[in-house]
Amino acid sequence: MGIISKAEAQAILKKALSFSKADECEVSLNGTEGxxxxxxxxxxxxxxxxxxxxxxxxxxxxxxxxxxxxxEFDDASLEKVVRRSEELAQLAPPNPEYVSLEGPKTFAESxxxxxxxxxxxxxxxxxxxxxxxxxxxxxxxEAAGFLENSTSFRAIMNSKGLFAYNTDxxxxxxxxxxxxxxxxxxYVSESFxxxxxxxxxxxTKVASAKANGSAGAxxxxxxxxxxxxxxxxxxxxxxxxxxxFDARSAEEGRSFMSKKGGGTRLGExxxxxxxxxxxxxxNADLPSGTWNGDGLPQEKVxxxxxxxxKNLSYSRYWAQQxxxxxxxxxxRIIMEGGTASLEDLIKSTEKGILVTRFWYIRSVDPQxxxxxxxxxDGTFYIENGKIMFPVKNFRFNESPIIMLNNVExxxxxxxxxxxxxxxxxxRDFTFSSLSDAV
Amino acid sequence: xxxxxxxxxxxxGVGASMLQSIPVIGRDIAIEDALIPVDASLKKKLADxxxxxxxxxxxxxxxxxxxxxxxxxxxxxxxxVESISNTESYGMGIRVxxxxxxxxxxxxxxxxxxxxxAAASAVQIAKVNSKLLTEPVRxxxxxxxxxxxxxxxxxxxxxxxxxxxxxxLLLAVNDAALKGGANxxxxxxxxxxxxxxxxxxxxxxxxxxxxxxxxTFTVTKIDSKSGxxxxxxxLSSPMGMGYEYLNPKKEEEIDGLFTIYKKRYNMLEDAVTAxxxxxxxxxxxxxxxxxxxxxxxxxxxxxxxHESVGHPSELDRVLGYEANYAGTSFLTLDKWESKxxxxxxxxxxxxxxxxxxxxxxxxxxxxxxxxxxxWDIIKDGILVNYQxxxxxxxxxxxxxxxxxxxxxxxxxxxxxxxxNVSLKAGKTPLSAxxxxxxxxxxxxxxxxxxxxxxxxxxxxxxxxxxxFEVNDGKIGGLLKDVAYQSNTQEFWNSCSxxxxxxxxxxxxxxxxxxxxxxxxxxxxxxxxxxxxxxVNVINTGRKI
Numbered sequence: 001m002g003i004i005s006k007a008e009a010q011a012i013l014k015k016a017l018s019f020s021k022a023d024e025c026e027v028s029l030n031g032t033e034g035x036x037x038x039x040x041x042x043x044x045x046x047x048x049x050x051x052x053x054x055x056x057x058x059x060x061x062x063x064x065x066x067x068x069x070x071x072e073f074d075d076a077s078l079e080k081v082v083r084r085s086e087e088l089a090q091l092a093p094p095n096p097e098y099v100s101l102e103g104p105k106t107f108a109e110s111x112x113x114x115x116x117x118x119x120x121x122x123x124x125x126x127x128x129x130x131x132x133x134x135x136x137x138x139x140x141x142e143a144a145g146f147l148e149n150s151t152s153f154r155a156i157m158n159s160k161g162l163f164a165y166n167t168d169x170x171x172x173x174x175x176x177x178x179x180x181x182x183x184x185x186x187y188v189s190e191s192f193x194x195x196x197x198x199x200x201x202x203x204t205k206v207a208s209a210k211a212n213g214s215a216g217a218x219x220x221x222x223x224x225x226x227x228x229x230x231x232x233x234x235x236x237x238x239x240x241x242x243x244x245f246d247a248r249s250a251e252e253g254r255s256f257m258s259k260k261g262g263g264t265r266l267g268e269x270x271x272x273x274x275x276x277x278x279x280x281x282x283n284a285d286l287p288s289g290t291w292n293g294d295g296l297p298q299e300k301v302x303x304x305x306x307x308x309x310k311n312l313s314y315s316r317y318w319a320q321q322x323x324x325x326x327x328x329x330x331x332r333i334i335m336e337g338g339t340a341s342l343e344d345l346i347k348s349t350e351k352g353i354l355v356t357r358f359w360y361i362r363s364v365d366p367q368x369x370x371x372x373x374x375x376x377d378g379t380f381y382i383e384n385g386k387i388m389f390p391v392k393n394f395r396f397n398e399s400p401i402i403m404l405n406n407v408e409x410x411x412x413x414x415x416x417x418x419x420x421x422x423x424x425x426x427r428d429f430t431f432s433s434l435s436d437a438v
Numbered sequence: 439x440x441x442x443x444x445x446x447x448x449x450x451g452v453g454a455s456m457l458q459s460i461p462v463i464g465r466d467i468a469i470e471d472a473l474i475p476v477d478a479s480l481k482k483k484l485a486d487x488x489x490x491x492x493x494x495x496x497x498x499x500x501x502x503x504x505x506x507x508x509x510x511x512x513x514x515x516x517x518x519v520e521s522i523s524n525t526e527s528y529g530m531g532i533r534v535x536x537x538x539x540x541x542x543x544x545x546x547x548x549x550x551x552x553x554x555x556a557a558a559s560a561v562q563i564a565k566v567n568s569k570l571l572t573e574p575v576r577x578x579x580x581x582x583x584x585x586x587x588x589x590x591x592x593x594x595x596x597x598x599x600x601x602x603x604x605x606x607l608l609l610a611v612n613d614a615a616l617k618g619g620a621n622x623x624x625x626x627x628x629x630x631x632x633x634x635x636x637x638x639x640x641x642x643x644x645x646x647x648x649x650x651x652x653x654t655f656t657v658t659k660i661d662s663k664s665g666x667x668x669x670x671x672x673l674s675s676p677m678g679m680g681y682e683y684l685n686p687k688k689e690e691e692i693d694g695l696f697t698i699y700k701k702r703y704n705m706l707e708d709a710v711t712a713x714x715x716x717x718x719x720x721x722x723x724x725x726x727x728x729x730x731x732x733x734x735x736x737x738x739x740x741x742x743x744h745e746s747v748g749h750p751s752e753l754d755r756v757l758g759y760e761a762n763y764a765g766t767s768f769l770t771l772d773k774w775e776s777k778x779x780x781x782x783x784x785x786x787x788x789x790x791x792x793x794x795x796x797x798x799x800x801x802x803x804x805x806x807x808x809x810x811x812x813w814d815i816i817k818d819g820i821l822v823n824y825q826x827x828x829x830x831x832x833x834x835x836x837x838x839x840x841x842x843x844x845x846x847x848x849x850x851x852x853x854x855x856x857x858n859v860s861l862k863a864g865k866t867p868l869s870a871x872x873x874x875x876x877x878x879x880x881x882x883x884x885x886x887x888x889x890x891x892x893x894x895x896x897x898x899x900x901x902x903x904x905x906f907e908v909n910d911g912k913i914g915g916l917l918k919d920v921a922y923q924s925n926t927q928e929f930w931n932s933c934s935x936x937x938x939x940x941x942x943x944x945x946x947x948x949x950x951x952x953x954x955x956x957x958x959x960x961x962x963x964x965x966x967x968x969x970x971x972x973v974n975v976i977n978t979g980r981k982i
Contacts, residue, residue: 035563036954036955037567038954039570040757040758040759040760040761040762041572041757041758041759042572043570043571043572043573044539044540044567044570044571045540045759046540046542046851046853047540047541047542047563047564047567048541048542048543048544048560048563048851049542049543049544049559049563050543050544050849051544051545051546052529052546052849053546066522067523067524068524069525069526071528071546071547088522088524091601091602092519092522093518093519093605095518095519095520096518097518097520122562122563122566122567123566126566126567126569126570129570130569130570133570142758142761144758144759144760144761144762145762146762146763146954148954148955174762174763175762176761176762178758178761178766182766182770185761187762252621252622252660253621253660253662253665253667254622254658254660254667256982258665258667259665260664260665261662261663261665262662359765359892359893360890360891360892360893361890362888362889362890363888364888364899364901364921364978365919365978365979365980367666367667368979368980368981368982369982370978370980372888372890372899372921372978373890374890374892374893374897376892376893393892393897395890395892395897395899395923397899397921397976397978399980399982401982402980402982432923432976433897433923433974434897435892435896435897436768436892436894436896436897436925437765437768437892437893437894437895437896437897438894
């Protein structure tokens with residue numbers, strides 16, 4: 001099994017709930033159908049099709065909750081899994097942070113499903129890879145890549161009458177191209193809801209140009225440089241930051257959002273005034289579901305406006321404690337930018353480094369959000385508005401908070417993974433050592 | 439369906455058409471039921487349906503993995519249990535070679551009909567992709583073992599310990615930290631049981647029952663005046679053991695600056711020590727950047743071994759199969775062929791191993807039916823071998839696979855994963871205390887913290903949970919904002935002393951990521967306390 005209709009999901013969930021004897025009960029169904037193809041050394045290595053569906057149930061007596069899952073959907077199995085969760089709930093210690101379930105709500109219809117993406121089959125995947133291999137071979141490069149598509153649905157229902165159903169589609173593609181000598185490497189990675197936007201031939205050409213252009217990199221001294229971060233590199237830095245937009249950890253004093261002496265930095269000018277960040281489930285390039293697993297709506301939320309922190313997420317429990325409206329966590333963020341192209345940003349740079357992407361980013365200090373990691377797959381030296389030569393990869397030690405204070409210019413935003421970000425020109429970015437890796 | 443009923447239905451023969459409408463095995467959460475493994479003869483019948491279907495569609499090779507993966511995760515914070523989660527995942531993955539190419543399909547609804555369809559789909563995928571082949575898959579020879587089984591050696595099955603006993607331990611740990619003045623404490627227990635069955639067209643039917651666990655905690659204190667906070671994580675190690683790991687034993691402890699643990703762990707005692715350490719960390723002085731001699735405890739060094747020795751010696755990375763994700767490797771084939779690539783100093787010996795008792799990677803057979811063993815990777819400082827699997831062994835001229843194939847679930851394709859890679863202990867008697875006495879200007883590092891390494895495994899940066907200053911052979915106070923940055927080959931060549939066998943301990947990674955779609959694996963790295971001369975240390979303090 002994999003994908004079932006809204007009516008079929010509703011019927012299974014209703015049936016499961018009908019067996020409940022708990023004070024409160026919540027049931028969810030998830031299913032996925034999809035496939036992938038992986039290639040390396042200019043040939044396909046592995047490929048497969050996967051189909052799964054499962055049901056999860058939580059039963060609560062007072063503040064004691066138990067959960068169970070199953071992947072059989074006949075009446076007897078549904079009753080059994082309900083009983084199982086009830087038995088576990090009776091065994092569980094009371095959770096003082098339990099919050100009564102959300103009541104019925106109407107959620108907006110999402111725009112996350114695309115029929116063409118749902119129709120991807122092994123032949124379509126193989127053809128997309130064939131085009132990518134053709135480009136790599138013509139450029140005398142060795143390609144390794146991955147293409148994966150999925151169609152998923154999720155549905156929830158609870159004993160207070162809440163019901164929601166959503167389907168979505170996704171296709172992602174990435175490819176690394178390397179020269180035979182191992183001295184040059186290029187990369188691209190793109191994700192879409194709509195397969196028609198995916199052009200593996202054009203993307204592999206971009207990766208190939210990077211691979212050939214990055215061969216023969218020169219070593220330059222590590223230190224503080226003006227950098228131009230391509231959207232991929234920028235999103236690598238930002239994804240570590242948005243998880244910290246959480247009220248509870250900030251108020252508990254253990255986050256970069258904590259204020260000295262107590263409280264949070266909500267309302268503070270934490271970033272350069274060019275920085276605007278929000279989430280919007282109806283963005284055509286980056287659509288997302290309109291509800292989360294807690295039954296909270298996912299709506300448009302402004303996180304940062306002109307550099308000022310405008311919102312932090314509040315779990316249902318923390319919102320109740322603080323007497324505010326719960327806000328679901330930052331999901332699929334969009335950072336605004338300008339109209340300049342990447343080339344425009346390069347042209348305006350007297351001396352700097354162009355970064356294609358980062359790699360192996362890890363948090364070094366959660367208080368300052370200092371991150372370390374390395375550049376990869378195309379790092380170039382810029383002088384007087386021109387790319388002069390490829391440079392060896394650097395290790396950086398930098399905080400995205402400091403980085404977003406040092407914004408010189410922002411280009412035209414584009415989707416990169418699960419966010420939309422502009423290419424960024426940042427001054428005083430800290431590279432701390434050189435790496436021999438290509 | 440109750441288990442008894444299931445046995446009855448299955449017992450009448452898998453060829454029966456009624457199986458098409460009755461799910462063979464569910465995904466019930468009942469741990470007590472799931473503890474009774476599915477009968478091997480039933481799994482054999484299911485596997486044979488897949489193998490026969492694959493062959494009949496034109497597969498020249500097929501293997502089937504029927505996996506039942508049980509996880510129990512318990513998490514607590516301060517005085518309350520946050521979650522108790524039991525999950526079970528059950529299904530079948532079928533891998534085939536047809537027209538010289540790999541194909542794979544996975545299903546979780548196992549009936550005769552769905553199994554046959556999945557096998558056909560795997561063959562179909564292989565045939566479609568064979569058009570994009572450069573050379574056909576070459577498998578190293580592997581004999582069939584017939585019907586065999588293997589179980590992790592354990593004394594107490596973690597899943598049989600009542601949940602109450604486990605949550606009481608975690609809450610006692612939290613209580614100890616709170617009594618010591620901690621503002622926050624999170625503790626958790628991860629338990630894994632893989633019941634997996636492997637069958638191939640070469641005549642192996644292998645039934646395995648694998649157990650792992652990882653107890654851990656984080657103690658946090660906040661200095662409200664400065665707005666600073668510090669944490670100290672547990673110094674436990676994830677292990678391939680039963681619940682006995684959590685029953686302390688004096689002979690498995692090493693007394694030093696504070697107690698450290700070998701194959702038994704005193705979680706309560708470590709929480710008390712950790713809480714004291716957090717106070718000291720809040721008062722610690724920033725490190726002066728520069729070159730230091732590093733005395734690295736196994737609780738920190740295991741991860742450096744994992745990243746700088748384990749990953750670069752994976753043959754699939756060396757060849758480029760991971761180029762698009764985890765990366766490639768600086769340990770290229772020419773370095774191995776030269777037989778004189780100086781990976782480390784003469785005292786550096788790394789062994790790959792899939793058999794060490796208590797280790798995370800120990801199994802009887804890997805996920806393509808190869809019996810496990812051990813071999814040298816670095817010998818007297820020289821690169822002598824890699825880690826590989828059946829379809830790449832021929833590249834090294836090996837007559838057989840080294841047994842490094844693993845998939846984290848029935849619905850993922852098995853591929854090369856790291857065996858335990860361990861640094862052999864020093865041959866001359868040496869304790870950590872004696873090692874410290876010979877260090878003039880150094881830092882003594884315990885516990886895993888931030889870690890990062892480049893995609894070919896040259897440049898790395900690691901930090902620790904506890905970094906003690908060492909001056910003129912004496913251990914001083916804790917330092918803050920310490921990270922060591924080095925190049926793999928330089929670092930292992932700066933290795934100047936290794937403590938003896940008595941100090942040897944296992945550390946491990948419970949969730950090591952690799953592959954697309956991404957998979958995790960668990961792997962141990964053993965070592966004794968080790969001294970490195972003149973390593974670059976940076977200060978990571980910043981202001982925002």
